Amino acid sequence: MVKSAISTNGDKKIMEYNDRIRALREDKNLNQKDIATILGTTQSYYSEYELGKRQLPIAHLKTLCLYYHVSADYILGLPKGLDWPR
Template identity: 60%
Template sequence: MYYLQRLKDLREDKDLQQSDIAKLLNTTQPQYSRYETGERELPIRHLVTLADFYGVSADYILGRTNDKKLHIK
């Protein structure tokens, strides 16, 4: 699952800890860790929140494109 590395890379690029992102998503650090490791699927609502937070498309996070830019039509 390519997106798992993207989640980690985006977080680390902003020098954030898993606990910081967990707070953003209103979840716990252990639960967020499960998303990054693939133990749990990332809910769509969290995907949308993370895409907005990082300023990238959901497709970028999911590995469907390598273009980080968010294209709004």
């Protein structure tokens, strides 16, 4: 099972990738079936990504990044200023 949707770091809440992909979808006023079609999967399968019940494949991550015009780092919630590339 994927990590819970919101984890805590002290008092700070950290948004997990399943919450980010849901927020991106909702910001575009799309439903799960719309995104499932883009990914070439079913709505129920995609729903499990958003619920954190199924891990998002890298190919789907790439497709979502290109579709939403965001980086994989953003979707994954990685911090800015990582050491790579140097």
